Amino acid sequence: MTCALQRLDDTAKDLLFTGARTANTFTATPVTDAELTQIWELTRWAPTSANSQPLRVLYVRPGAGRDRLVTHMNEGNRAKTAAAPAVAVLAMDTDFHEHIPAVLPFRPQLRDVYAGDDTLRARTASFNATLQAGYFILAVRAQGLAAGPMGGFDTAGVDAEFFPDGRLRSILVVNIGHPGPDAWLPRLPRLAHDDVVRWA
Amino acid sequence: MTCALQRLDDTAKDLLFTGARTANTFTATPVTDAELTQIWELTRWAPTSANSQPLRVLYVRPGAGRDRLVTHMNEGNRAKTAAAPAVAVLAMDTDFHEHIPAVLPFRPQLRDVYAGDDTLRARTASFNATLQAGYFILAVRAQGLAAGPMGGFDTAGVDAEFFPDGRLRSILVVNIGHPGPDAWLPRLPRLAHDDVVRWA
Numbered sequence: 001m002t003c004a005l006q007r008l009d010d011t012a013k014d015l016l017f018t019g020a021r022t023a024n025t026f027t028a029t030p031v032t033d034a035e036l037t038q039i040w041e042l043t044r045w046a047p048t049s050a051n052s053q054p055l056r057v058l059y060v061r062p063g064a065g066r067d068r069l070v071t072h073m074n075e076g077n078r079a080k081t082a083a084a085p086a087v088a089v090l091a092m093d094t095d096f097h098e099h100i101p102a103v104l105p106f107r108p109q110l111r112d113v114y115a116g117d118d119t120l121r122a123r124t125a126s127f128n129a130t131l132q133a134g135y136f137i138l139a140v141r142a143q144g145l146a147a148g149p150m151g152g153f154d155t156a157g158v159d160a161e162f163f164p165d166g167r168l169r170s171i172l173v174v175n176i177g178h179p180g181p182d183a184w185l186p187r188l189p190r191l192a193h194d195d196v197v198r199w200a
Numbered sequence: 201m202t203c204a205l206q207r208l209d210d211t212a213k214d215l216l217f218t219g220a221r222t223a224n225t226f227t228a229t230p231v232t233d234a235e236l237t238q239i240w241e242l243t244r245w246a247p248t249s250a251n252s253q254p255l256r257v258l259y260v261r262p263g264a265g266r267d268r269l270v271t272h273m274n275e276g277n278r279a280k281t282a283a284a285p286a287v288a289v290l291a292m293d294t295d296f297h298e299h300i301p302a303v304l305p306f307r308p309q310l311r312d313v314y315a316g317d318d319t320l321r322a323r324t325a326s327f328n329a330t331l332q333a334g335y336f337i338l339a340v341r342a343q344g345l346a347a348g349p350m351g352g353f354d355t356a357g358v359d360a361e362f363f364p365d366g367r368l369r370s371i372l373v374v375n376i377g378h379p380g381p382d383a384w385l386p387r388l389p390r391l392a393h394d395d396v397v398r399w400a
Binding site: 004005006007008009011012013015016017018020022033036037040041042043044045046047049051053055056057058059060061065068069099102103104105127130131132133134135137138139141142143144145146147149151152162171178179188189190191193195196197198199200 | 206233334342346351
């Protein structure tokens with residue numbers, strides 16, 4: 001059988017894409033563990049190559065965990081993270097291949113292919129975890145929360161602090177909350193369509 | 201001022217995340233250039249670090265362009281791409297920094313920072329183009345189209361064929377169309393929540 005797909009309506013497109021913005025301030029309204037769990041319940045379904053799913057999420061809540069994280073943020077990002085009601089540290093699992101027999105049951109031997117090829121394994125982890133980070137940011141928005149993604153932090157410091165066994169490597173930090181006063185800076189320009197899109 | 205955000209409703213979550221699937225067959229219904237343009241009109245707004253926007257999109261339509269692409273796909277992907285009414289080759293612009301003064305007007309000197317640091321420039325191009333590839337896949341779905349992302353192709357062959365000047369490097373190929381008969385394979389398992397999510 002075939003099935004027709006719907007289009008997202010304009011309100012939903014606005015929420016995820018056209019009207020969405022990176023929040024720079026947050027209200028004091030807490031973000032619950034249930035809300036954070038729901039973000040992953042959306043993200044998990046989006047596709048990765050060989051179903052590899054290498055992204056891992058460390059949710060850091062106000063208190064000691066957040067204090068430890070803030071010290072590793074670049075100076076310009078510290079106040080934002082210190083005020084965010086929840087923060088996600090997104091990381092790649094460099095040993096994601098150990099799950100291959102469970103997640104790719106028709107081709108379990110791919111585990112050994114990745115185990116024997118460090119370059120392929122690292123590239124697969126990095127590429128697919130980053131794809132999933134894109135899905136994650138849109139899933140935060142889909143849950144009615146504002147996302148503040150930041151690459152400006154000391155990755156080695158964060159990894160030593162939170163992932164001391166060396167298996168996970170941080171790729172992005174995302175502040176999460178409800179947008180506060182003056183949360184949005186003026187929107188930056190986007191490239192023209194013809195600068196990006198070509199045809200063949 | 202502050203503003204409350206909505207949540208995506210269950211139908212929309214289903215379309216993008218929970219019910220969405222990678223399509224393996226397509227109907228003969230064409231995908232119009234206007235639809236392909238609209239995919240980019242959503243993708244373009246999602247965030248990148250320093251507003252770098254390194255993703256480039258080559259839309260390949262049925263005919264000579266698609267025939268040229270199919271020869272570079274892995275054998276198991278050729279029939280799918282040969283039957284897709286539209287295909288996107290997603291690539292990173294390794295010289296994205298030339299646009300920095302236009303897209304980051306308050307810090308135009310970042311162009312020169314990227315120009316002088318090949319490692320930083322390559323990493324920024326790769327990471328942000330891949331994030332944008334994640335946004336792109338969900339934007340295809342938001343337009344009511346099915347996406348079939350594939351990493352299995354000869355990147356050097358595609359780059360030589362379509363990007364001979366060496367500036368762009370392909371990262372992902374995405375078949376696009378309306379789902380055909382038996383478009384969906386059984387859904388593969390996802391990692392358990394506790395295998396992915398940690399708390400601090």
